[in-house]
Amino acid sequence: MDRTQLLNKLWEYQQQFGYISNQAILEISKLLNVSNIEIESVISFYHFFHKTPTGKHLIYLNNSIISEFKGFDEVKTTFEKETGCTFNEPGNNEFTLLETSCIGLNDQEPAALINFQPFTDLTPKKVKLIIQKIKNGENVKDFCSKTISKIRFTPKNDKTVIFRNYRMGESLQQMQKFSPQQIIAKISKSKVQGCGGAFFPTGYKWQSCRNNEDDAKYIICNADEGEPGTFKDRALLQHLPGLLFEGMTIAGYATGAKEGIIYLRAEYFFILPELEALLQEFRNKNYLGKNILGINNFEFNIRIQMGAGSYVCGAASALIESLEGRRGEPPVRTHSATKHGYLQKPTVVNNVETLCYAARIIELGEDFFLNIGTPESPGTKLISISGDVAKPGIYEIEYGTSIRDLLGIEMSQATSPYFVQVSGPSGECINNTEFDRKICREDILCGGAFMVFNRNRDILQVLRNFMEFFKEESCGVCTPCRAGNYILTEKIKKIQRGLCAQEDVDEMKQWGKIIKLTSRCGLGKSSANTVTMAVDKFKDYFNVKIAPSNFNKTVEFDMEDAIHEFDSIIKETQL
Known part of the structure; x- marks a missing residue:
């Protein structure tokens, strides 16, 4: 060991x-x-490890922006009242209450994990019932929520790629008809790219790994979808886990890797038993193990590694650090993972969705894939839609589908949409003048999250939630990221209090540039995206919030900020 x-x-x-x-x-x-x-x-x-005792029932309540708008405050208050505990403070022998960022259940908010079992669509009434059952001695596993997301839309006319009928082993049966190099050629021709947000050509990555001769190679599935608003990988893990296993096995065959590792986020612990059971079934059917399907010397196995709660581990380099038993801090990259990755061996890191597409491409053929979507963006894309829509859930759309179509009556049925956040807080905010833009590589890149906000939602509340998330999730290694995200959060609070001048808005843009240019990993390079975009895309909104220039001297000294820390200390000493 x-x-x-x-x-x-x-x-x-x-x-x-x-x-x-x-x-x-x-x-x-x-x-x-x-x-x-x-x-x-x-x-x-790691967020989910504890060095001090906790209550027998550890309750994590999701504090994402969708949860905020769906009743988070009322649910939080009820949890505290019914348990006699306070969130983010030491609990009692029975309960500990903690807030956490997105747990991949945005279509079923407010949601919580109790001993890592999911409870969704929470209301004060539901919370009272849950706590009463726990106090009566019932096991949370016996009455937790069923979390299967609804597949709301798939393309017509036989253009569905992912959510079509699945037959175990079909992709592997097709795989054995081709050599490893032919498999890579088919993946490359299909133009399938990474679906986790980087959009790197999958065929190129596989070829690079294959070209590196070594005694050991690895296929790593990144199932650590921590971007708020994203839950399409969870849907795949629950609906089509076998397709993922086949995609990993095909990647192993193509590259010469013998071991696959699924890095599964801790928030998805409740899926683990079903995944382990299916892996055993694959081994029993000789879809994993030695001489798979009778192919001489083809050996491939898959194991699951649980994460422990860290957003930055969604980045490939940080994920590898975590797999090696270290802090998930992104290292300074001097080489590609396909040359020196896990344990310094050639490694392919692919997203859950990417590997599922790879399996379907081998099963259906690359030409089938190329005939869907746009010339530069062939195929389909899975979108996780949540927020102010009548039909939250999973949508498999053709590349080239417009924002307006996604919001329309035939799809999510959005109610008075004002703006859309694409690809989570680190992505792009789209105002209502841009709804004719399209989801494709030529226009809007979408990692999977699609949060819809109507005209009743406060933009500043959304931005503050996003920046609080990045402030908490920054690993702290890069000072501009650690300090800059804090400063941006404070600037937003200042605007909310009506104390913002134009200089503050200008400084927000400057800090956004500094954080992006000087940060080591993707978190810092993208954390200020939405804030800086929003300032430009919602100018009328911000102009109303900014104090007139002749008011500047009045706001230079902020009494509330000046005495806030002193007041906190005094209150603590009086307890």
């Missing part, structure tokens, strides 16, 4: 005792030959 098992051992102790004690750290240190200090450093990095 080596350091790569560190996260597994930490989960093992926490699930057994409710937290990771100093004694546990000593035992793990001896077992894995990792220093106590390093282990404590890893524990402190």
Whole structure:
């Protein structure tokens, strides 16, 4: 056993005792030959690891912007009242209450995880019933919510790629008709690209890995979809996990890799038992293991590694650090993962959706894929729609579909849409003059999240929620990211209080540029995107919020800010 098992051992102790004690750290240190200090450093990095005892029932309430607009405050208050605890403070022997960022259930908000079991569409009445059942001794696994997202739309005229009939092993049966190099040629010809947000050509990545001869290669499935508003990978893991396994196996065959690892976000613990059961079925059918389908010397296996709560681990380089038992901090990249990735071996990191497309392309043929979508963006795309729509859920659309069509009566049925957030907080905000723009690589790149807001929603509340998220999720290594996201959050608060001058708006844009240019990873490079875009795209809104120039001297000194910390200290000493 080596350091790569560190996260597994930490989960093992926490699930057994409710937290990771100093004694546990000593035992793990001896077992894995990792220093106590390093282990404590890893524990402190991940949101879901605890070094102090928690209640028997650990409740994580999602605080995403969709949750805020669907009744978060009322649900939060009811949880506190019924449990006698306060959020984000030490609880009692029975309950601990914590807020957390998006848990991949935006179509069923407000939502919470109780001992990592999902509870969705929460109301004060539902919360009272849940807590009463827990107090009566019922196991949360016995009455948690069914979280299968609705597949709301698929293309007509046999243009559906993903959500069509699935027959176990069909893609693998087709795979064995071709050589590894022919498989890569088919993937390359299809023009399928990464679906997690980077949009890197999949065929090129596979070819690069295959070209590197080594005794060990790896296929890693990135199932750590932490971008708020995104839940299409969860839908795939619940609806079509076998298709994912086949896509990984095909990638292994094409590149020469023998081991696949699914890095599954901790928020999806409730899916793990079903995934493990299906993996065993694949092994029993010889779809995994040695000499798969009778192909000599073709060996491939898949294991699942649980994450522990870190947004930045969605980035490939940080994910690899996490898999190796370290803090998920993105390293300074000097090489491609296809040359020196996991354990310094050639590694392909693909998103869940990407691997599912790869399996379908081998099953259906690259020409089938190329005849759908646009010339530069062939195929379909999975979109997670939530917010002010009548039909939240999963939409498989042809590339080239317009925003207006997605919002229309035949699809999500949006109610008075004012703006749309595409690809989550790190993506692009679209105002209502841009609804004829299209989802495709030639126009709007969409990683999967599609949050709709109507005219009754406050733009500043949305922006503040987004920036609070980035402030919390920044790993802190890059000072401009750590400080800049905090400053942008404070600027938004200042606007909300009516104390903002034009200089503040100008500074927000400047900070956005600084954070983007000086940050190491994707979080910092994209965290200010929406704020800086919104200032330009909603000028009339911000002009109303900005104080007139002759008011500047009045707002230079902010009494509330000046005494806030002092007041907090005084209140604490009086408790």
